[in-house]
Amino acid sequence: MPGPGGSGGRAIALYRRILRAARTWQGPQEERAYIESTAKAEFRRDRNLPPPEAEARLAEAEQRVDLAIHYAIPYPRLHHTPQQFKRRTYMAAPQPPPAFASRGGGGGASSGGGASGGASSGGGGGGQAG
Numbered sequence: 001m002p003g004p005g006g007s008g009g010r011a012i013a014l015y016r017r018i019l020r021a022a023r024t025w026q027g028p029q030e031e032r033a034y035i036e037s038t039a040k041a042e043f044r045r046d047r048n049l050p051p052p053e054a055e056a057r058l059a060e061a062e063q064r065v066d067l068a069i070h071y072a073i074p075y076p077r078l079h080h081t082p083q084q085f086k087r088r089t090y091m092a093a094p095q096p097p098p099a100f101a102s103r104g105g106g107g108g109a110s111s112g113g114g115a116s117g118g119a120s121s122g123g124g125g126g127g128q129a130g
Contacts, residue, residue: 007054031074
């Protein structure tokens, strides 16, 4: 990644920061080894990039390091999940019955409820008033 325009110093500083993070990583040894080997491989792969691409890769790497340190997850995105957790398919939620279907049953219940409601209200109210 070193190139003209000062990206070489920035790349070295970032590489040292990554190695320091790997050395002080609180996770398992496998994660430390992953951080070191990934940094080594990606910096070697990108060392001959032209300056605009090198700057973009440095910015991406800095963001990835910040996220890894903040969330304590060294892997990019969801690669840290075990293979047993695969994407599930979900069934469609059941749809409620149409509004007109409940209208027919509600009318009969309300007329019956009104008659019984009136008898109990009238009997109870008349007993207290008289």
